[in-house]
Amino acid sequence: MSENTVNLTIDGIQVTVPKGTNLIEASKKAGVDVPHFCYHSHLSVAGNCRMCMVEVEGMRGPQIGCNTGANEGMVVKTDTEAVKEQRAAVMEFLLVNHPIDCPVCDQAGECKLQIYYMEHDRRDSVVSVDEKVKKGKAIEVGPRVMLDQERCVACSRCVRFCDEVTGTGELRLMNRGDHTTIDTFPGRELDNDYSVNTVDICPVGALTSRDFRFQARVWYLEHDDSLCTGCATGCNVKVSHYKQIELDDYNGTAYRLQPRVNDEVNQAWMCDFGRKEYRKVNDGRIEQPFAHNIEIGWDGALGHVKNALQPLRDGVAAEVAGVVSFDATTEEVWQFRKLLREVFGQNEIAVLASRPDGKADDFLIDADKHPNRAGALLAAGDAATADPARYLEGKSAVIVLGANPMATFQDEALRQAFAGIKHKIVLAANRNETTELAAVLLPTVSFTEKDGSFVNRQGRVQRIFPILRKGYPCRRDLDVLADLAGTFEADWPRTDAAAVFREMAEALPQLAGLDYGTIGKLGALAKDVATAALGRKA
Amino acid sequence: MTKVLFEHRGKKGVDTFEGWEAVGGFEALKRALKMKPEEVIEEVKTSGLRGRGGAGFPAGVKWGFVPKNTGKPIYLCINADESEPGTCKDRVLMEELPFMCLEGALIAAYAIGAKLAFWYIRGEFDLSERVMSRAVEVLREKGVIGKDVFGSGWDIDLVVHRGAGAYICGEETGLISSVEGDKGQPKIKPPFPAVEGAFRCPTIVNNVETLAAVPWIINKGGLAYAALGTEKSKGTKLFSVSGAVAKPGVYEVEMGYPMHDLIMNECGGPQFGKTLKAIIPGGSSVPVLPAKIAMEMNLDYESVQAAGSLLGSGGVIVIDESQSMPELLAILGRFYAHESCGQCTPCREGTGWGSRLLDRVAEGEGKDQDMPTLERIARFMTGTTICFLASSMAMPIQSFFKHFRHEFEALLPVTTEAKGD
Numbered sequence: 001m002s003e004n005t006v007n008l009t010i011d012g013i014q015v016t017v018p019k020g021t022n023l024i025e026a027s028k029k030a031g032v033d034v035p036h037f038c039y040h041s042h043l044s045v046a047g048n049c050r051m052c053m054v055e056v057e058g059m060r061g062p063q064i065g066c067n068t069g070a071n072e073g074m075v076v077k078t079d080t081e082a083v084k085e086q087r088a089a090v091m092e093f094l095l096v097n098h099p100i101d102c103p104v105c106d107q108a109g110e111c112k113l114q115i116y117y118m119e120h121d122r123r124d125s126v127v128s129v130d131e132k133v134k135k136g137k138a139i140e141v142g143p144r145v146m147l148d149q150e151r152c153v154a155c156s157r158c159v160r161f162c163d164e165v166t167g168t169g170e171l172r173l174m175n176r177g178d179h180t181t182i183d184t185f186p187g188r189e190l191d192n193d194y195s196v197n198t199v200d201i202c203p204v205g206a207l208t209s210r211d212f213r214f215q216a217r218v219w220y221l222e223h224d225d226s227l228c229t230g231c232a233t234g235c236n237v238k239v240s241h242y243k244q245i246e247l248d249d250y251n252g253t254a255y256r257l258q259p260r261v262n263d264e265v266n267q268a269w270m271c272d273f274g275r276k277e278y279r280k281v282n283d284g285r286i287e288q289p290f291a292h293n294i295e296i297g298w299d300g301a302l303g304h305v306k307n308a309l310q311p312l313r314d315g316v317a318a319e320v321a322g323v324v325s326f327d328a329t330t331e332e333v334w335q336f337r338k339l340l341r342e343v344f345g346q347n348e349i350a351v352l353a354s355r356p357d358g359k360a361d362d363f364l365i366d367a368d369k370h371p372n373r374a375g376a377l378l379a380a381g382d383a384a385t386a387d388p389a390r391y392l393e394g395k396s397a398v399i400v401l402g403a404n405p406m407a408t409f410q411d412e413a414l415r416q417a418f419a420g421i422k423h424k425i426v427l428a429a430n431r432n433e434t435t436e437l438a439a440v441l442l443p444t445v446s447f448t449e450k451d452g453s454f455v456n457r458q459g460r461v462q463r464i465f466p467i468l469r470k471g472y473p474c475r476r477d478l479d480v481l482a483d484l485a486g487t488f489e490a491d492w493p494r495t496d497a498a499a500v501f502r503e504m505a506e507a508l509p510q511l512a513g514l515d516y517g518t519i520g521k522l523g524a525l526a527k528d529v530a531t532a533a534l535g536r537k538a
Numbered sequence: 539m540t541k542v543l544f545e546h547r548g549k550k551g552v553d554t555f556e557g558w559e560a561v562g563g564f565e566a567l568k569r570a571l572k573m574k575p576e577e578v579i580e581e582v583k584t585s586g587l588r589g590r591g592g593a594g595f596p597a598g599v600k601w602g603f604v605p606k607n608t609g610k611p612i613y614l615c616i617n618a619d620e621s622e623p624g625t626c627k628d629r630v631l632m633e634e635l636p637f638m639c640l641e642g643a644l645i646a647a648y649a650i651g652a653k654l655a656f657w658y659i660r661g662e663f664d665l666s667e668r669v670m671s672r673a674v675e676v677l678r679e680k681g682v683i684g685k686d687v688f689g690s691g692w693d694i695d696l697v698v699h700r701g702a703g704a705y706i707c708g709e710e711t712g713l714i715s716s717v718e719g720d721k722g723q724p725k726i727k728p729p730f731p732a733v734e735g736a737f738r739c740p741t742i743v744n745n746v747e748t749l750a751a752v753p754w755i756i757n758k759g760g761l762a763y764a765a766l767g768t769e770k771s772k773g774t775k776l777f778s779v780s781g782a783v784a785k786p787g788v789y790e791v792e793m794g795y796p797m798h799d800l801i802m803n804e805c806g807g808p809q810f811g812k813t814l815k816a817i818i819p820g821g822s823s824v825p826v827l828p829a830k831i832a833m834e835m836n837l838d839y840e841s842v843q844a845a846g847s848l849l850g851s852g853g854v855i856v857i858d859e860s861q862s863m864p865e866l867l868a869i870l871g872r873f874y875a876h877e878s879c880g881q882c883t884p885c886r887e888g889t890g891w892g893s894r895l896l897d898r899v900a901e902g903e904g905k906d907q908d909m910p911t912l913e914r915i916a917r918f919m920t921g922t923t924i925c926f927l928a929s930s931m932a933m934p935i936q937s938f939f940k941h942f943r944h945e946f947e948a949l950l951p952v953t954t955e956a957k958g959d
Binding site: 045046047048049050051053061062064067085086089090092093094096097126127131133153154156172173175176177178179180 | 704721726728875876877878879880881882883884886887888889890891894907911914917918921922923924
């Protein structure tokens with residue numbers, strides 16, 4: 001035992017924690033859940049909800065767990081009669097003026113009031129509705145957040161978030177007593193780049209997301225781990241989607257992204273821009289393979305590819321070009337490069353941005369709006385061409401993986417060079433300027449439907465997971481690459497993302513020693529990648 | 539009887555600098571500045587002076603809590619946010635003896651090592667604020683507030699800060715929040731203000747009456763003060779008597795003085811010869827006592843506690859037979875519901891809910907479950923919040939019900955059970 005840790009007993013379970021750890025966190029370690037509203041692991045302690053009362057031997061009366069530090073030999077009890085009575089009393093107080101409008105409340109299903117009522121109170125109300133204090137309903141407190149003051153339990157989490165995390169201080173607890181309510185100052189609105197985090201941390205239905213409002217019932221939703229693909233930060237997120245029992249249940253729709261705690265990357269937060277990334281899962285998806293804008297099955301589409309490219313494989317010069325983007329996973333870029341080299345004799349590929357640099361701040365928002373610039377450049381290595389326009393000039397065919405060389409922000413020479421290529425084979429999940437020109441269009445999947453890894457701006461390798469399935473015949477990018485190769489060479493090995501990563505880890509010193517197991521849910525740092533592969537400041 | 543605070547009250551010109559000097563003013567400050575700060579603290583500890591704001595914590599001990607050598611500035615906050623219903627003693631001290639109050643504050647500031655003090659005055663105290671601001675101006679002109687006070691090498695500045703009218707700013711951490719410019723709401727302890735108070739620096743908060751006694755203690759010695767009063771409640775105390783007495787007002791008596799004598803002698807007995815029904819001895823937050831019990835107790839911390847109440851701020855509220863206890867309690871309930879800062883769940887919801895129930899009971903609109911509900915509210919409001927406001931409403935509810943239950947029951951509907959159905 002080190003000098004800075006202490007041993008204490010919580011409900012008879014012995015735990016060792018750093019000295020001073022608050023009793024809510026210490027209890028978590030003992031597997032004991034202490035109910036709380038105002039306490040949040042990533043905000044200062046307010047100590048006002050009074051729900052987290054526990055009994056500590058030798059201390060007079062119940063203590064709030066959030067502001068009581070663990071000491072050596074402490075004996076804590078979280079389930080005594082006194083504690084249970086106090087919790088029930090706090091629940092009764094909280095519900096005195098609460099409208100109890102669960103049937104029309106978006107929070108229902110993930111509401112601490114609801115959950116704790118079932119666990120700790122479960123009594124009939126003795127207060128009739130007409131005796132309750134009336135406050136503001138459905139207030140557009142900001143462009144992305146809706147406020148219902150009657151549902152608020154005045155825990156002040158949102159106030160502390162705006163004070164301590166963004167430093168913008170839009171929200172305050174106004175008025176006193178049971179007229180206390182959250183509000184902005186007159187003429188101000190809750191409009192910072194992180195405002196929707198207040199919705200996530202709101203334990204009740206007071207703050208709701210205007211984007212997510214009335215879209216789904218959360219008790220039908222599942223929340224699975226993923227990454228935000230909105231910029232190079234790679235915030236860890238959870239994707240909310242309907243429980244998929246049958247393939248066509250709600251067709252693999254994503255409803256929202258919420259931050260997942262990763263203290264190395266995004267703490268417990270994400271930006272409002274990144275929240276829109278879930279739309280890539282649902283909107284503008286390509287649902288069928290197309291050849292010359294005519295819907296066609298996979299076999300037909302691949303046949304078209306074979307007919308167009310077979311003659312070009314036999315020539316001396318490499319006539320087939322490859323274009324990939326910083327949106328692709330590291331594994332995809334690796335396999336894409338291999339496909340071009342092994343099947344089409346093409347040693348160079350172009351690795352392009354899909355969108356220009358954008359807004360940045362000194363917290364989570366990065367100017368680079370791609371999830372995997374570092375990883376794509378790492379996998380492409382010396383195959384990445386320095387001059388994509390010249391590289392594409394005069395080629396007979398091009399295979400595009402998720403890139404958008406025809407985007408309006410791209411260099412004019414590049415756009416012209418690309419437009420001039422006769423055979424354009426495009427693999428994409430969502431429609432864009434480039435897919436419009438595709439001779440053969442092969443539908444791939446979004447970041448929620450496949451395995452893979454991204455390397456963020458810190459050089460941190462993080463994974464995405466196959467959590468959704470679509471009801472239409474789109475295919476995972478790595479599978480389509482294998483399909484393409486198989487069209488020409490029957491023995492090209494079909495392989496999954498984990499195997500590709502193992503291959504990369506053997507070949508690339510930056511990834512040495514890593515595998516999907518060690519990366520896990522929270523990622524792992526690659527060696528020297530932040531400086532070596534990012535390369536954009538050089 | 540020895541007067542400590544009111545020794546010079548009413549003397550002509552004593553509210554001016556010269557007048558205060560003429561009765562020996564600033565001798566204590568000069569004397570203290572020649573002592574070491576620890577010696578001043580020791581003298582106040584010897585005196586047994588306890589905080590007069592209501593809690594009764596020994597002042598010298600509190601001063602000793604300030605950590606040494608933290609590198610942070612130390613602040614003194616003078617609590618003149620006298621808002622406890624029934625209490626009006628600090629106001630008299632400030633308006634009639636402003637320089638005595640200031641002298642005491644300056645000695646305290648010197649003792650704890652503060653270089654900046656905040657005189658926090660209740661928003662509604664317009665005259666007090668003007669008197670104190672003027673007095674501070676005068677002291678600045680005379681060099682008593684400023685650099686190198688009386689050639690001692692000690693610097694002090696003092697800011698008069700006027701509150702915006704919230705009862706809870708009289709609670710020390712609420713006062714600190716307000717001084718910092720934030721909404722006046724109490725803060726969780728630990729950290730305690732002596733360690734981390736205003737602007738996260740060590741801060742001592744003292745009541746005006748507490749500090750006003752300090753010059754006398756420094757002049758006459760801690761032992762002289764300790765010789766007054768009882769064994770555990772030393773010195774004298776101001777009682778602001780209001781309600782059904784012939785001569786309401788602020789009176790200074792020695793600790794341990796009989797309540798009976800205060801009411802019958804100082805205050806001239808009950809108004810209009812009526813019979814007394816009840817007395818709240820220490821401001822509206824403490825339990826009410828039936829007059830019979832209250833009139834037999836002595837006025838010191840221990841005796842009042844033994845009788846079932848608290849000495850509190852010394853705000854004695856006298857109630858006679860003509861008054862309705864349910865109505866009085868409903869008024870108190872409205873006060874606390876209005877003044878709850880709204881942070882803690884039991885207080886935010888309990889004060890308002892309780893007040894609505896008390897109102898309807900007092901109006902004869904009560905329901906048969908209202909009293910048990912009120913008792914439940916009071917029980918779970920006690921000791922479960924950051925500050926004492928919730929308990930301050932619970933104690934009156936519990937004591938009014940305990941001693942005057944029949945008055946409440948008389949207003950409630952007759953239940954079928956009671957009718958013997």
